[in-house]
Amino acid sequence: MTVAGYEMKLERRVTLAGWQAALIALLAIGVALAAFSVLFILAGASPLTAYREIFRYAFFNRYGSLLTLNRFIFLALATFAFVIPFRAGLWNIGMTGQMYVGALAAFGVLYAFGGKQPGSANLNPYVVIPLMVIAAAVGGAITGAVAGFLKGKWDVNEIVVTMMLNFMAFWLVSHMIKEGGPFMNPGGRGESFEVPPSVRGPLIGNVPFTIVFALGLALLLEWLFAKTKLGYQIRAYGHSPKAARYAGIVPERISILVFVVGGAIAGLAGYHYFAAVPGVYKISRDYAYFGDLAFYGIICGLIARGNAIAALPVALLFGGLSIGGRFVQGKLGLGFGIDYALLGVLMITLVAFQFFYRYRFAWNRSE
């Protein structure tokens, strides 16, 4: 194609610098938001008003920005759970199930300490809270380990296995909190009993302490992948499992390891939302919504190209968009599920933009 004396050609990229990847990501998000305007227009709302309301509520409103931060923590953890296996070339789309089991394990600790009884106000937070956090991580890790073990040992497709585990965990939660399940709320409302006030996740300022996990893990993972032998092994395995074997890397071990660590982090995400976010403090009836949100982790992870630090601003943006989306949905009288639709549009745009990670447009003066 020739434009104004310049010839445009597609060229295969040889290298991709960090700033180039970031530019493509920004462009993809921009295009997705522009495409998404169509839905606002179809619903009879001005896209400019809608986006202004979304951003104003999500990032500048006192109440909304706290919700955004809560969701940011959740999305960041879900993203890490996806990213660690992703660096090893494996697909963990089981963050949802790992997070459910993590949440159940944390509530299991409460249950064991008698937290279900209404008069259990004086549980020792210094004992119970750490145990809940550990249990959540272990629960998630075990769920993840199933997929990692099967993948490593017999090369069982991890996408299908993690997805099956998601559905199993979904029904397991229903079993535990509904129709006479052990964690059922004494009021019998189809949700779990509440976390007693004394052992609710402490707040730093107004933000759940789990933000420390989100920020700390980002640094830790960056260090792991950039500086350590293990991180190198994971990346090498991700590039070529066969070559990694010649380099003395045991594939089974890598596969199990990345899924255990990823699962543990997803378990923490479950702890975060159901036991540390103000206003929730129970496995709510709409727990499937939080499970669905975990799929944002896939998009954040893909946009950040597996980089945990780069995932943080993306998670913050998407957290804000989903919170703000819910807000304008009510305010502008839009249909239910704006945040779901956004998830879909972002994802498919991002897929299309994968192309530009491999190709670029080159402009040459035509002869």
Add this chain to the structure above:
Amino acid sequence: MGQFIARSLEAATIFTFAGLGELINQRSGILNVGIEGIMLFGATLGFIVTKTTESYLLGFLAALVVGALLGLLHGFFSITLGVDQVVSGMGVWILGFGLTTYIGSPYTGPLGLERIDTIFGVSPFFYMAVILVLLTWFVLFKTNVGLKVRSVGENPSVAEVSGIRVTRIRYACTTIGGMLAGFAGAVYALFYNPVWNYNFLMGWGFIALALVFFSMWNPLLLSGGALLFGLLWQLSLNPELFLPGIFSRYIWRMVPFAITIVVLVLISTKWFRLRWGAAKPEALGQPYYKD
């Protein structure tokens, strides 16, 4: 009991349509992990069209069209743009899951039309599925077109050299695969369970995907697997028919998924691999660049 078996056959029909679509996809070397998304789209649009026009025919047509378009989209990403096929399939799934939640929510609730008539106790779709299984088997293994599809899935470069249009065949297969997945979704939403609710499929598409691995890419084995899982699915919905009082109904819902994992593990063992390895399309999941 008769009712139970009929329902199982209907469930098997849906697995068969979706699985056949995926099988045709994979035979041409394209993996589509997003069939659940295509099914959701077919189901939702089919449901909306039928509900507004009161015409089943238009609903099924809408499902076929949207399925074909999504299959084409996956083809465009994975064939023309050379995007990782898993990434693209994930995209299709999440697009379907996200967008149908929004599009369909005003239509939440029952369809409110008279059920499609049955023939000898089962829906016409069952007979369509039987014919389609035989037809697919015949075309894939007994005709020239089938040979072309399979050779494209085995080794696209060699196929290209021998004069086969790889890109065209792959596009045709992803489009047909998408149509069948869309149709499967519509059978679910317009006949099997005509009540719309967000993300109502809850894993049908992913089980269909697993069934294709399990079938060794043979339509006849696929239909056998679909029958088994149709039965299992129905059993998990009505455990009281056979084993009353054991476990809560939620625990039973976990069973088909657990069995899917077990089956996947079994077919991944060495004994099975010796046979399976030969059947697997060699170029499955790998992008093909014509140089």
